[in-house]
Amino acid sequence: MNTIIIISGPTAIGKTALAIAIAKELGTEIISADSRQCYKEMKIGVARPSDEELAVVKHYFIASHSVSEELNAGSFEKYALAAVDEIFQKHTTAVMVGGTGLYIKAFCEGIDPMPVVPEEIRKQVTDGYQQKGLIWLQKELQQKDPAFWAVAEQQNPQRLMRALEVLYATGQSIMVYRTAKKTERPFRIIKIGLELPKEELHNRIHIRVDQMIKDGLEEEVKSLLPFRNLNALQTVGYREMFEFMDGNCTLEEAVANIKTNTRHYAKRQMTWFKKDNEIKWLPATIESLPFIKELL
Numbered sequence: 632m633n634t635i636i637i638i639s640g641p642t643a644i645g646k647t648a649l650a651i652a653i654a655k656e657l658g659t660e661i662i663s664a665d666s667r668q669c670y671k672e673m674k675i676g677v678a679r680p681s682d683e684e685l686a687v688v689k690h691y692f693i694a695s696h697s698v699s700e701e702l703n704a705g706s707f708e709k710y711a712l713a714a715v716d717e718i719f720q721k722h723t724t725a726v727m728v729g730g731t732g733l734y735i736k737a738f739c740e741g742i743d744p745m746p747v748v749p750e751e752i753r754k755q756v757t758d759g760y761q762q763k764g765l766i767w768l769q770k771e772l773q774q775k776d777p778a779f780w781a782v783a784e785q786q787n788p789q790r791l792m793r794a795l796e797v798l799y800a801t802g803q804s805i806m807v808y809r810t811a812k813k814t815e816r817p818f819r820i821i822k823i824g825l826e827l828p829k830e831e832l833h834n835r836i837h838i839r840v841d842q843m844i845k846d847g848l849e850e851e852v853k854s855l856l857p858f859r860n861l862n863a864l865q866t867v868g869y870r871e872m873f874e875f876m877d878g879n880c881t882l883e884e885a886v887a888n889i890k891t892n893t894r895h896y897a898k899r900q901m902t903w904f905k906k907d908n909e910i911k912w913l914p915a916t917i918e919s920l921p922f923i924k925e926l927l
Contacts, residue, residue, distance in 0.1 A: 633818040638728040640825035641897035643835040645915045650728035654688040659722040663692040664729025676868035698863040704737040732903035741814030748796045825915035867892045
């Protein structure tokens, strides 16, 4: 049976390097499961694989869309299933790598179709979050959608905004559209999670953020100012730099905030992935490669 190996884990842990090593070893290709690296206009702030890395192994869902396109877990499911079908025409294995847990879940299990949200409602929610902050999102959902609030990632603005959009657009909780019916896939799925001691992961995050600044994150964010209200730009690394450009903080404060918020994001990622009992956890080192090959 055809097999897909999924490499997951928090940001900055080294998923890309290990996925490329696996794909090279198996002579196959990679599907990214990152909800931001797919945007052509976003490179530095999303730590997209380098041109050299992309030249080594073919990647799908990297710089494949524009920030003006509205993507979600459902659209990723369709894209990734088509990509894996293409890969399986040439190889018996494929590799998926990324830290967007909902995208990986949609690929593995299927996802219920979500209602279409009018652009004016999406803008209303985005503007409300930008002007009033996370506390406003939390209060709105706590009061108006207690069923969702009880199981929500309460510190994750992306998830909260999506739930509020559905509520405003339909008058119903997003929970109505989650039936939890698992779709069986016609291929074997092996899930690998990468982990490191917290201090080591935090150090990697800080080094990565400093490198982003050196690589020109400020210039990249400036080029994206016309698109700042789009959903794609409601992202760690970009929000903080927009605050700096608005004169609300210094560059040093923005960098410190990016590091703090990235650590928080990594913690949320680990909380998500640790709930999946099918994931086999390994150290985030190249030495894990032989153990992964043994699972095939």
